[in-house]
Amino acid sequence: MDKKILFNKCITLLTSVHRVTHELTQNAKSESITPVQYKILEYITVSQPVTPSDISDCQHMSMSNTSRELKKLSEKNLIKKISDTEDRRKQYICLSKDGEALMNEAFAKVELRFLDRIRNASKEDLQEIDRSLDILQTKLFY
Amino acid sequence: MDKKILFNKCITLLTSVHRVTHELTQNAKSESITPVQYKILEYITVSQPVTPSDISDCQHMSMSNTSRELKKLSEKNLIKKISDTEDRRKQYICLSKDGEALMNEAFAKVELRFLDRIRNASKEDLQEIDRSLDILQTKLFY
């Protein structure tokens, strides 16, 4: 196995994944939030509850900027902050009802587009895709 | 095959791909260019020669902003503009020597990190990864 060829193949896939991600998600987010805020909400959605520090680490932004964006999301009533009872410096961030509604709507659009993308795939194709997702998830994108 | 489960699995992979892309590329780009300028150079690298319109379409930015960024990249001597001899409104954009050097350096860093990521993979693992990349490229991220 030539690792150089594998590298190029991987780069090609990365490029395609980013293009398809854009196709699946374009205009999915509400216009009332910025791209950064959407990414934060997306992260909260799949990982809640999370602390501001978690967000700062995973979204690669400074604590000060994270704090600012969370404040804005709070003002838009999209998230809830819950103080840790043990360590009162810590906070747990969750989606509010409004935040959940907003993200459900976005995810529904993305899912529709995903289903459209695989609508012509045969049963065998779907099984191959499923297996490939598992392999890449565990062996390459761990 | 439950398409809903497949969708969730796919979203998980997308998230992982974006995270790993960040890990592979962080600090790979020169500090003398902005993220948007790096994305443009990356696109030119794999697709050259390209027109400003191509860049505008593929990078999802307006022609005016594309033009501005290309001007900055020109001023930094990272790209060359070549006029089309047939249609003199058109331009073809290529990397300059400096641009090539800059991108080679960036890609070399990314490749090293990629090789490190798969250094513990067995021969069989690599073959499975290779095959999975092919399948997803053709059947999902086409």
Added chain:
DNA sequence: TCATTTACTTATCAAATGATAAGTAAAAGG
């Protein structure tokens, strides 16, 4: 030939983002 379209440029403005510094309050550790 002359209006229209295409490809790209320039200028300008607002908004989003990144970076830094200084601060608060609570916990941890000697």
Added chain:
DNA sequence: CCTTTTACTTATCATTTGATAAGTAAATGA
């Protein structure tokens, strides 16, 4: 206790990015 560290906040500023409008020059097409 008291110093240090941690978790987070607030304020400020520069830069980047997005969006819009007006323009040039060449090609297209009736």
